[in-house]
Amino acid sequence: MTSPVIVTGAAGFIGMHTAERLLARGETVIGVDNFTPYYDPALKEARSAKLGAHQGFTLERLDIADHDAFDALVRRSGAKRIIHLAAQAGVRYSIDNPFAYERSNLAGHLSILEAARNNEIEHLVYASSSSVYGDRPLNGEGFKETDPTVSPVSLYAATKRSCELLSQSYAHLYGFPQTGLRFFTVYGPWGRPDMAYFKFSEMIARGEAIEVYGEGKMARDFTYIDDIIDGVIGVFDAPPAKGAHEIYNIGDSQPVGLMDMIASLENALGVTADKIMRPMQPGDVTATYADISRLKAKTGYKPKVMLDEGLKLYARWWREYRGEKG
Numbered sequence: 001m002t003s004p005v006i007v008t009g010a011a012g013f014i015g016m017h018t019a020e021r022l023l024a025r026g027e028t029v030i031g032v033d034n035f036t037p038y039y040d041p042a043l044k045e046a047r048s049a050k051l052g053a054h055q056g057f058t059l060e061r062l063d064i065a066d067h068d069a070f071d072a073l074v075r076r077s078g079a080k081r082i083i084h085l086a087a088q089a090g091v092r093y094s095i096d097n098p099f100a101y102e103r104s105n106l107a108g109h110l111s112i113l114e115a116a117r118n119n120e121i122e123h124l125v126y127a128s129s130s131s132v133y134g135d136r137p138l139n140g141e142g143f144k145e146t147d148p149t150v151s152p153v154s155l156y157a158a159t160k161r162s163c164e165l166l167s168q169s170y171a172h173l174y175g176f177p178q179t180g181l182r183f184f185t186v187y188g189p190w191g192r193p194d195m196a197y198f199k200f201s202e203m204i205a206r207g208e209a210i211e212v213y214g215e216g217k218m219a220r221d222f223t224y225i226d227d228i229i230d231g232v233i234g235v236f237d238a239p240p241a242k243g244a245h246e247i248y249n250i251g252d253s254q255p256v257g258l259m260d261m262i263a264s265l266e267n268a269l270g271v272t273a274d275k276i277m278r279p280m281q282p283g284d285v286t287a288t289y290a291d292i293s294r295l296k297a298k299t300g301y302k303p304k305v306m307l308d309e310g311l312k313l314y315a316r317w318w319r320e321y322r323g324e325k326g
Helices: 013-024 041-052 067-077 098-118 155-174 196-205 225-236 258-269 293-299 307-325
Strands: 005-008 029-033 057-061 081-084 123-129 178-183 210-212 245-250 275-277
Touching: 005 013, 005 067, 013 029, 013 041, 013 225, 029 041, 029 067, 041 057, 067 098, 081 098, 081 225, 098 123, 098 155, 123 155, 123 225, 155 178, 155 245, 178 225, 196 210, 196 258, 196 307, 210 258, 225 245, 225 293, 245 293, 258 307
Parallel strands: 005 029, 005 081, 029 057, 081 123, 123 178, 178 245, 210 275
Antiparallel strands: none
């Protein structure tokens, strides 16, 4: 019998979908989450309930930054594989709440690394972010893993790059394999309410004008959640050599302008939104664009869901979820 998989941030967007995919193939999953109220905890509770319907899933409500508690969980569970997705997300939130990032992202990641070292973890997969590349113009080529990552424009980005460096040092010192994934703008059903497409949906439903930052000139490499999970599971099943630390971009590799995304969302919702154009906000980046050639070579990763289709799938879920909430 294989050991269970620990998934941190299991009540989060990517965490829930990752845990579901593992459960569907017969894995035993221990989900860890502290249900922070960064956004409506009711959505996290609903995700958790969805996972709880699966045989083989258990939930541990704890803060990963509480190292003693997390280390004890790993020890008693016998887990040898961890997918670490828990983090304090959001660029703008970091402006006013910097210490939330210090605890969840820095202390939390260090806690995971120490538990991995103490308990002979065989593979640690963790979430990084495309934000580590800083604010760069599109030049016709995607951001490569070998590109410089020394100019973060937000505290969130700085913590994510710091996590990568911590992992590099622990892989070198203690030998357990690690894989970091730089996520590029993930969207889809059960998504985060602070993301633009979700916020726009809510504002439109309330009859409010949407605020379009960067005068609508920004572009993002929108990546549908099912494609993201293909990549997560792909690297999870192909650990690097002992002592190695690998980093991969995971995105769609087809950046879309913000106004084009809004047009697709309007089409999916069947409405036209009133728009208020706003300037760039502190910490925002102009564009993201993933070069996914390394991940494709490693796992055969190939995004399948185009933005128009993905937003229609999201809109269908969003209507159902809003109906359930009344």
